[in-house]
Amino acid sequence: MTAHVATLPQEATADGTVTGGGFGHVPVLADEVVQLARAAFAATPLGWIVDCTVGGGGHADALLHALPQARLLALDRDPEAVQAARTRLAPHGERARIVHGTFSGVAAVAAQHTVRPIRLVVADLGVSSHQFDTARRGFSLRLDGPLDMRMDATCxxxxxxxxxxxxxxxxxxxxxxxxxxxxxxxxxxxxxxxxxxxxxxxxxxxxxxxxxxxxxxxxxxxxxxxxxxxxxxNDEAAELDAWLRDAPGLADVDGTTLACITFHSGDDRAVKQAFAKLERVGLGERRGRWERATRKALVASAAEQASNPRSRSAKLRALRWSPGSAPDGDGGAA
Ligand SMILES: C[S@@+](CC[C@H](N)C(=O)[O-])C[C@H]1O[C@@H](n2cnc3c(N)ncnc32)[C@H](O)[C@@H]1O
CATH class of the missing domain: 1.10.150.170 (Putative methyltransferase TM0872, insert domain)
Incomplete structure (x- = not known):
């Protein structure tokens, strides 16, 4: 397994807080995520976005600006991210709901908040720059901190x-x-x-x-x-497996898009294989098919890679749900 190794930003103060830029995380492939969302909302401007890893709210903010009638349900397992996202997204008022939780539980959270129709489900995996650059969280090689590394230090x-x-x-x-x-x-x-x-x-x-x-x-x-x-x-492989198993079930309208950004080759492989299976077998009992929303994985442009080194290892894969037709492969609904 080849691990993509992200270069870490280093502008941190003595207590490990990143200077400038508030939460200190620049969203990766944000234009590409917004483009996918625009296509998912092409038929009607109404509907929900489910952001499974809201972090500092960078993608969420860009999406809410680009789609002024869309609503957002967002989650993150890190209470500090939830707080930061609530602050950043406050100007969007009731359009943004931010919940503390892991994305392995996204189906239950979405059911609890009765968000329908869902047009985009997005996960931007891994760690935020804020987590890396805050010494007391214990993620960093360069900043001395306790041996912790929990994204949610409350459990x-x-x-x-x-x-x-x-x-x-x-x-x-x-x-x-x-x-x-x-x-x-x-x-x-x-x-x-x-x-x-x-x-x-x-x-x-x-x-x-x-x-x-x-x-x-x-x-x-x-x-x-x-x-x-x-x-x-953080049991990240099990979290991703659970997301890949349950998040596709959130598809409920023509064009619902499922998007995932990875920073690690093992994660990318898991997403690629799970998406290929969805293309083949669909959602079992449910009539409809998943089609690729991007022909292959999208990577950051040279300009983005130059301005945000974290983006160098990022890969974005996405599928689009189309109800009514059966998948080509085995196991599709009749
Ligand atoms: C790369 S950052 C997301 C940044 C965000 N998209 C933005 O634009 O600001 C990844 C976030 O995912 C969260 N995360 C990682 N694994 C998670 C999981 N299993 N469930 C929920 N959140 C998770 C981390 O706490 C972190 O805040």
């Missing part, structure tokens, strides 16, 4: 808690599966040696990893280790 186990009990083989699997780390047993031993030897901060762990593993080209060897640990702490 679940922190990285320190997980590392206290994990077996070396189990940790090696995490590093191999989510970080593409070949010498995973050796690297897992270094991580455990560090924390069991008393390291309690990201800085101490990163320093030991760099000393022992060096750099791969310009990339800090610890970057991939940190990425793998973050995906493990």
């Amino acid at each position: 679940g186990e922190s990285l320190a808690d997980l590392l206290a009990n994990v077996r070396v083989e189990e940790l090696a699997d995490v590093l191999y599966d989510y970080g593409d780390i070949r010498r995973s047993i050796g690297t897992a031993r270094i991580v455990l040696e560090s924390v069991r030897g008393g390291a309690t901060t990201t800085g101490a762990l990163a320093a030991l990893l760099e000393r022992r593993l060096g750099r791969v080209g310009r990339i800090h060897a610890a970057t991939q280790v940190f990425q793998a640990l973050r995906m493990w702490v």
Whole structure:
């Protein structure tokens, strides 16, 4: 598995807060997401957008501006993101509803808020710049913070808690599966040696990893280790699987669009495979078919990549629901 490695922005103050730009996250592929939304709302301006990862509200704000009659249901598992998005989207008044929750539960949240018709469901995976650049959250290699890495620090186990009990083989699997780390047993031993030897901060762990593993080209060897640990702490693969299973069921009108932005090759592969299956088999009992809204994955333009290095690893895939006709492949509704 090849991990896309994002270059992290570095303008942070001593307490780890990003300077300038408020929440500090620049939305990726925002024009492309807005274009998909315009197509999904082409027949009528009314309907709902479900933003499964609202973050600082960058995509949400752009969508609400572009589609002045659309309404938005947005969620995020990070209470700080929910707060930031509520502040940013406040000028849109009742058009924007922001809820704290994981996107594995998006179907239940949408049912609870009776949002119909839904014209766009979008997920922009991974971490926000705010999370990376806030030292106390414990995501950063460059800013010293606690070994935490939880997107929602109100629940679940922190990285320190997980590392206290994990077996070396189990940790090696995490590093191999989510970080593409070949010498995973050796690297897992270094991580455990560090924390069991008393390291309690990201800085101490990163320093030991760099000393022992060096750099791969310009990339800090610890970057991939940190990425793998973050995906493990937040159970990101299971979250994505659940979203890929349940979010398609939200389709209810002609043109409902399902869009997903990934930053990691394993996530992109999961999305690609799940979308290919949806194209083949549709939604089981329900009459209709999913068609590609983009011929292949969209990537950021050269200009966007130059201005926002996070966008370099982004891939956007999207499908469009068309009720009434059956899929070509096996298992389609009669
Ligand atoms: C890349 S940021 C989204 C940025 C946002 N689209 C914007 O324009 O500001 C990813 C966000 O997804 C959230 N997130 C990640 N996994 C999640 C999950 N399983 N459920 C809900 N939110 C999640 C993170 O907390 C983070 O705020």
